Amino acid sequence: xxxxxxxxxxxxxxxxxxxxxxxxxxxxxxxxxxxxxxxxxxxxxxxxxxxxxxxxxxxxxxxxxxxxxxxxxxxxxxxxxxxxxxxxxxxxxxxxxxxxxxxxxxxxxxxxxx
Amino acid sequence: xxxxxxxxxxxxxxxxxxxxxxxxxxxxxxxxxxxxxxxxxxxxxxxxxxxxxxxxxxxxxxxxxxxxxxxxxxxxxxxxxxxxxxxxxxxxxxxxxxxxxxxxxxxxxxxxxxxxxxxxxxxxxxxxxxxxxxxxxxxxxxxxxxxxxxxxxxxxxxxxxxxxxxxxxxxxxxxxxxxxxxxxxxxxxxxxxxxxxxxxxxxxxxxxxxxxxxxxxxxxxxxxxx
Numbered sequence: 001x002x003x004x005x006x007x008x009x010x011x012x013x014x015x016x017x018x019x020x021x022x023x024x025x026x027x028x029x030x031x032x033x034x035x036x037x038x039x040x041x042x043x044x045x046x047x048x049x050x051x052x053x054x055x056x057x058x059x060x061x062x063x064x065x066x067x068x069x070x071x072x073x074x075x076x077x078x079x080x081x082x083x084x085x086x087x088x089x090x091x092x093x094x095x096x097x098x099x100x101x102x103x104x105x106x107x108x109x110x111x112x113x114x
Numbered sequence: 115x116x117x118x119x120x121x122x123x124x125x126x127x128x129x130x131x132x133x134x135x136x137x138x139x140x141x142x143x144x145x146x147x148x149x150x151x152x153x154x155x156x157x158x159x160x161x162x163x164x165x166x167x168x169x170x171x172x173x174x175x176x177x178x179x180x181x182x183x184x185x186x187x188x189x190x191x192x193x194x195x196x197x198x199x200x201x202x203x204x205x206x207x208x209x210x211x212x213x214x215x216x217x218x219x220x221x222x223x224x225x226x227x228x229x230x231x232x233x234x235x236x237x238x239x240x241x242x243x244x245x246x247x248x249x250x251x252x253x254x255x256x257x258x259x260x261x262x263x264x265x266x267x268x269x270x271x272x273x274x275x276x277x278x279x280x281x282x283x284x285x286x287x288x289x290x291x292x293x294x295x296x297x298x299x300x301x302x303x304x305x306x307x308x309x310x311x312x313x314x315x316x317x318x319x320x321x322x323x324x325x326x327x328x329x330x331x332x333x334x335x336x337x338x339x340x
Contacts, residue, residue, distance in 0.1 A: 092282070095176045095180045095284050098174060098176050099172070099176075099180065099183065099184045099187065102150070102170040102171055102173075102184050103170065103184065103187060105171070106168060106169070106170045106188060
């Protein structure tokens with residue numbers, strides 16, 4: 001019961017936070033929508049865990065909780081990989097900008113002395 | 115025959131204690147020197163005041179591979195026929211540059227790679243030797259190239275070769291990436307024996323075991339993400 005209260009509180013606060021941030025246009029609509037939908041999903045599954053049994057059974061997994069856990073791990077790994085790729089892309093873009101600045105602002109020693 | 119224009123590119127990160135001496139010695143052998151300061155936080159560039167060189171500055175540190183790529187782009191823009199890369203910590207001997215240039219000038223090769231292991235490397239500390247041998251083994255296994263020294267920063271590129279080199283790994287792993295580029299672009303290479311000066315300073319500045327692990331990580335990361 002304590003776990004359910006904690007999870008539902010956390011998800012509820014996250015949704016509220018998303019609503020406030022969306023009102024101030026700090027997050028995009030799609031990010032807002034995915035935050036709200038995923039956390040609503042967490043609340044529903046926490047309140048009615050039996051709902052996941054049929055899906056778990058369909059995939060050949062014994063317990064609904066295990067199905068949720070496996071799915072969460074796969075989704076997390078995918079997100080991690082995506083963020084890592086994005087970070088790498090940004091690093092490469094940063095290098096290009098730094099290089100461009102270095103090449104356009106190059107100075108010969110003669111220029112340094114003047 | 116037209117004399118080839120040689121540009122030496124020196125990437126620098128916090129080398130203030132030795133940099134001026136390194137560049138002054140280098141200028142006796144190469145008139146065209148480009149120093150790329152890769153976001154040093156010390157007074158590296160200021161120590162070069164008054165020297166007839168070209169300086170470029172990365173506003174933030176992007177790694178040696180990125181710095182060399184910047185220097186190479188500048189040298190190509192300046193009309194370099196041959197581009198030499200040279201470390202700023204004083205571990206390279208400028209007299210070796212001549213040996214690197216010869217096979218390119220004669221058209222025998224596109225890229226000359228300095229190797230400390232073609233001749234005896236008597237002053238190389240044991241731990242460093244073992245780490246470098248590990249790197250060499252890894253490069254041989256992954257590229258199939260019979261390389262004897264993978265992380266030697268003293269190299270020379272013909273203009274044609276330099277224009278095909280595009281490092282995607284900004285940091286130290288660019289040295290291993292180079293061998294993949296050589297294969298992919300079908301560039302001819304030759305290893306040339308060079309001397310590495312192991313001073314307390316260059317050993318302190320050189321790659322540590324962690325750096326080599328980081329290089330391995332970067333190469334694996336690129337394999338998965340490319």
